Amino acid sequence: MSPLDLGFILFDYAAVAVFGATGALAAARRKHDIITFAFFAAITGVGGGTLRDLLIGAPVFWVARPGYLVVCLGAAIAVWLLGARTWRMGLLLWLDAVGMAAYCVVGAAKALSLGVHPISAVVMGVLTACFGGVLRDILAGEPSVLLRREIYVTAALAGAGVFVTLASLGVDRLVAGGAGFVVALAIRGGALRFHWSLPGFPGSPESEG
Amino acid sequence: MSPLDLGFILFDYAAVAVFGATGALAAARRKHDIITFAFFAAITGVGGGTLRDLLIGAPVFWVARPGYLVVCLGAAIAVWLLGARTWRMGLLLWLDAVGMAAYCVVGAAKALSLGVHPISAVVMGVLTACFGGVLRDILAGEPSVLLRREIYVTAALAGAGVFVTLASLGVDRLVAGGAGFVVALAIRGGALRFHWSLPGFPGSPESEG
């Protein structure tokens, strides 16, 4: 295994862990039991990558390597044990941002490495980054990240776009991946910190019958 | 490429475009930004066909040909630019009806062409026609088309059933497809215009404990 591969694998597990933790935190907010913690952690942690693998026709990554599920279980137990005093709503949003930034690169990288068209690879990055959180929100009965006004999908799109563009230009993939990660995290972080948002649709279709 | 194939491909792109537009309109109703417009357009436009391809084991149609995504992006931009004065709720419902009628035929046709059992091909037509809209409604947090009393799934079922039956009887596929499209659109259009609905379940399970 080359150091580059190892870097992506560590990146991948780290993304699963932090995203899994956001799932467990969503369960914590409603005071669920430990099994639901684990279920939410697993769905949020591997949901996006699962959709990516199904769409590009790759074997689903965690089925043959259940270590990913064990990482999610560990994240759930960690959230449970560390408890409420340590974990706050703000942390949920920031962990989610880190997981999103990592996933938009990891998802696009896997698609590129399997020969997927660069445009579709960008989309795979966005789906990998956003779909776990979308599933978490749908299952938790909360408004999806897609409906919040703050920039979210845009950050994943920018990160995946930067990575795929640089990688297509021949830049070293770990460098390209780092750039994509930083861009996505900077945009999402700015949105969280300064409440950035894109302008909404200016029309008012409902008020004009 | 034969003219018949070309006809189906144009049908397919047109269905993606009109369904994508309904997704963008759902985003417009809540004044989302352009990225969310594009995301909703893409999910609604290709969601049903994606589910069909996953279920029948075919490569997902838009991954190798991202032109479908570009069509969705175009639909999103068109809705954004044409604005609120032109687009009204009624138009959303009628575009949705046209997309549904096209998709129930296109979805069943692809399944048939890959040797899927005719009964399953009808189901693929219904899923292709309805699932994009279901995803759109779930993601937008609105009541699913499945829960509305007006006829919807029934129209897709009739259209896919007519197409598969005629195609199985040896009728030219473009003719059979046209017939299925017209039947589905007529039933859904009648439901929209005259508020047709099937009789609901007569019992009252909840009031009798």
Add this chain to the structure above:
Amino acid sequence: MSPLDLGFILFDYAAVAVFGATGALAAARRKHDIITFAFFAAITGVGGGTLRDLLIGAPVFWVARPGYLVVCLGAAIAVWLLGARTWRMGLLLWLDAVGMAAYCVVGAAKALSLGVHPISAVVMGVLTACFGGVLRDILAGEPSVLLRREIYVTAALAGAGVFVTLASLGVDRLVAGGAGFVVALAIRGGALRFHWSLPGFPGSPESEG
């Protein structure tokens, strides 16, 4: 076909039928029409197994054998004809428990028979058992089974875990499957009867800014 295979196939059809009936009952509670009955029955009946097959890369079981869909249609018609006086909310919960207990074994058994890692096979059992009901609840716009405080996922996890453990130890699969079924049904039944629940997360992350 060996008697063991036949046993699993009958188990499988029975699980589809009872789970399909719970889908139709969910439609009955909102007085939907017969088409929506059938749609809910089919989604609930085959949804979990469909996800399992997609994840493990197997051909989706009902596409080549639409008899499963016919069973769902039969379940929908049975619920419609037998009507409200016979069907009550409590029955919905108990049928759901039986379907869940059967599915957690059937789902894990199929995964094991295709060489999936035992840990992932347990997860496949849980997903097969729970995902149809989750889809039913999401589509019906009701709180997901995942959010109810009573034990549900835990029962499926215990049943699938018992089955996979016994099967891995070389116990006859029909015996191991029966044991898993009984364990899952006993735990879920106890939860329904005695309102068992696991302790919820003790912290209070939202009240502490």
